[in-house]
Amino acid sequence: MFGFNQAPKQAATKEIPAQPGQRPVLIRSENLNKTYQMGEVEVRALKNATFDLYEGEFVVILGPSGSGKSTLLNILGGMDTPTSGQVYVQEKELTSFSDRQLTQYRRNGVGFVFQFYNLMANLTARENVELATEICTTSLNLDEVMGKVGLSERADHFPSQLSGGEQQRVAIARAVAKNPLLLLCDEPTGALDFETGIRILELLKEVNLTYNKTVVIITHNTPVGAMGDRVIRMRSGEITDITVNENPVPPERIEW
């Protein structure tokens, strides 16, 4: 179904059986380690990170800055590679992908939402979304997605003519319209005021439910954890705790 499956090099695979009563595993991460060399100092950004992500779930990765959550997100998104350990996406070993396969994966498999939106300044809102859909094989209807994020009226505006919240909506539309396996959101509310932030979280939840997409949010903002189906907590590169929320809180009830 997804373009990266047709990548030329045959990636390593591993059969991951779903646990009875649970959703199928989308991503399995095993003993992920990432070490950076900063001058003479060796920094271990990730230490033995092992966890699963299931199809259609809403996961919040919580941790203070420097805890390794962005590194983890980058590796899951095929933007970075671990020093050791494996990541399997739908049983295919992402960590053995070639550059070309990683590009295909990013193209069709993942949608990114960044803290600072990272829109192309000289493309309109619609064109920013089009930029992503143009190259992927299974994109959703562009107008429908623009309508979903509430930007039908503002589609022809340039980023500089949009508020921060609107820009982040464009970023979400850009990620969703590709119809990816999962949405990776790096501090999506970090640059926004409280109310706009809540609105963005609502939108992400809606995307999760409407399109049955796996959504991963990383944030240092602890109250956001309450809305996740599961919360993965990190500190100093390690996963310290994985909690299942039996009753996730709707975003509008979150406060910080």
Added chain:
Amino acid sequence: MRLSPLTRRLFRMMVSIRGQVISIIVVMTLALMALISSHMTAINLENSIRDFYDITRLADMQVQLTRIPANALYDVLRMEGIAHVEGRVSVDVPFVTDDPDERVRVRVISVPDTDSPISALYPIEGRMVRSETQAVTVLEQFSDARGIQLGDIITPYMNGREVPLEVIGFAGHPEFVYLMENEQALIPDPEGFGVLFVSEKLLGPLLGYRDSYNELLITLTPGANPDVVADALDDALDRYGVRRVMQRDDLMSYRMMEEELNQVKAMSRVLPTLFMSVAALIIYIVLSRTVKNDRVAIGVMKALGYSNAQILAHYIQFSLLIGMGGGLLGIITGTWVSDVYVQLYIQYMNVPLLETRIIPESYVTAMVITVVFCVLAGLAGARRVIGIHPADSMRPEPPADGHRLLIERITFLWKHIAFSWKMVIRNLFRNKRRYGTLALGIALTYGVTLVAMNMGGVWQQIFEIQYGQMYTMDYNIDFKGMSGMNTLHEIRQLANVEAIEPRIEMPLEIRKDWHRKAVSVVGIPADSDMYHLESEPGVPLMMHHDRLYLTSGFAKSLELEPGDQVLVKNYLPDRDDFWMEYGGSVNQYLGLNGYMTLETMERWVVDPGHITGLSVKTDADLGAILEDAHHVQQVQSLGQMQEMFEEFSEMIVVTIGIMVMLGGIIGFAIVYNITLISINERIMEFSSLRVLGFHRKEIFRMITRENTLVSVLGILMGIPLGRWMMASMMESMSTEVYAMPGTVSDRVVLQTVVAVIIFVAVAQMATFVKIRNLSFIEALKNRMT
């Protein structure tokens, strides 16, 4: 057709930096204009010249001799390698004009009464003379220059009397495409020297050549070796007083046209390469800075799944679009300029077949070169795309290294520098690459402008050196044939002569290995006061007896090294060939010559006590005094030559203007682009300064100071660069006949400094306007471009 978002992004980016885009397109247009115009002109000129030679059957060989009877031609025809032979009579005589002070000379040449003679007339207007005894066909350049009309009666002075002839037609002639009287004349003077064609029936009896000739025109059989045939002719015709056997290369017009072609071809290589390199450099700079600034955007594209190749292609499209724009404009303007060139050639040379024909090959060459340059410049500029890691690009770049500068450690000095200057100096040293590029750009501008300014002055410089410093006589007198030394005393008494020197000038053939070339060798007193020859610029040539000195281009074409022995072939009858040591090269910019001491010439070439001319210093009008002297062939006034060159240099002033303008455009394009890029990169910095309370004026002052320091550095680097560019450009344009001086005078160096300061100032002003219109608050708000 719906454009992809990336293409739309590219167009919008180009519109937002339209000033830069336009400036690069202009430089690219100039490059292609230069390429297409010179390439097309060269091909058109070459084709038409070759066609012209074919149609008119230009002789492969021409023999000058004292007299050969018509029936001896059959013997010549029987010789191996010879296909056709024809005889003719050719003589240089005065031309009678209404102005008694005007001295005009014509070459009168007999035309056979046959259908397709060798070196035939090319009819332009009226009838071509065949057997008429009172009619003349005039060479077109001469009739044009003197306003001669069909039906006019013109009067050459032949055999001691005026011979009135009716003008019945105008013609072109393959031997006089470039109309020069002899090797000493260096630019055509169609008003002062012309060619008249008359029937053999008239000229033969008139000059005492009934059934005999003084010139032979020969065509060779295919595959014949011209050198072998020339040697055989030389021997076989010895008894008819062979003076010279000339191959095509020895014909002045032929050789000048070949030189001209070579120069146009050299121009078609040098100028476009220069402009194209500048355009490519600017594209490279613009793209590499754009890619640097687009780091996050590129990271996002990669995160969205765009491949390196797609992103690279996106940026290379930028240079290709510019190339297409420049290419299109270059083709249009280049075709137009080529037509202008061709019209100029038609005006100054007589190639009747010359016309502007569109040469598709020129367009294809131009487009291929454009694409190659643009793709390479684009690739070089955008190659950093590949190294950008999507994850890294999202993180802010680490702050620049903030260590102390070396100059800061010299506390005594640093203490005394004002704070505002300290900021400037720190900025310069912390952004070495940025300012280094700007300095390099200014250096290049300086180099190009210096070449442009100096190029215009080169011809003037050549004339000044040749006729102001090398030759200091006022007149050169040539005798008809040889004369004794007593003529020198006679002339000394005729006029108030300040100084007078004997001269022997003879054509000789120089042979070295398989090379053989004819050259006019001048014999002068070893301690001549009128010939100030130099071996290198500024180094006087010490002439030794029994040695031959040759102008450098000519020596080079023979691959001669000082000390080599050359075989010298004497064209005088009954004189033997001899071996002589090559003494070294003469640094002479105009014309090709050999030099020997007078004594050497007397010993080896002519009989002792004989001279062929005189060099004279005098205030008197020697031309008028010697007008009727029967043994004087011509009196050449160097003053007149200088005047001719001055007229010639008026044209050059226009050329200088155009060249400086081109230099200015390049300079502006370079400085404008680099400064704008640098300002765009510093918007955040300027915005912060504004927030801190800096006035616009203070920021301007800071930039001006930075740019002034960089400009000084750029100009200092540009001076040696420009000198080198000039030297290599002149080297590539130098030919056998013209040695182009690569030296640059201090005056031009200073003029160029002024010009570059103006270019930089204008480019700065344009960038200041840009700064003034910047919204600093917006800049601080926007985090991503």
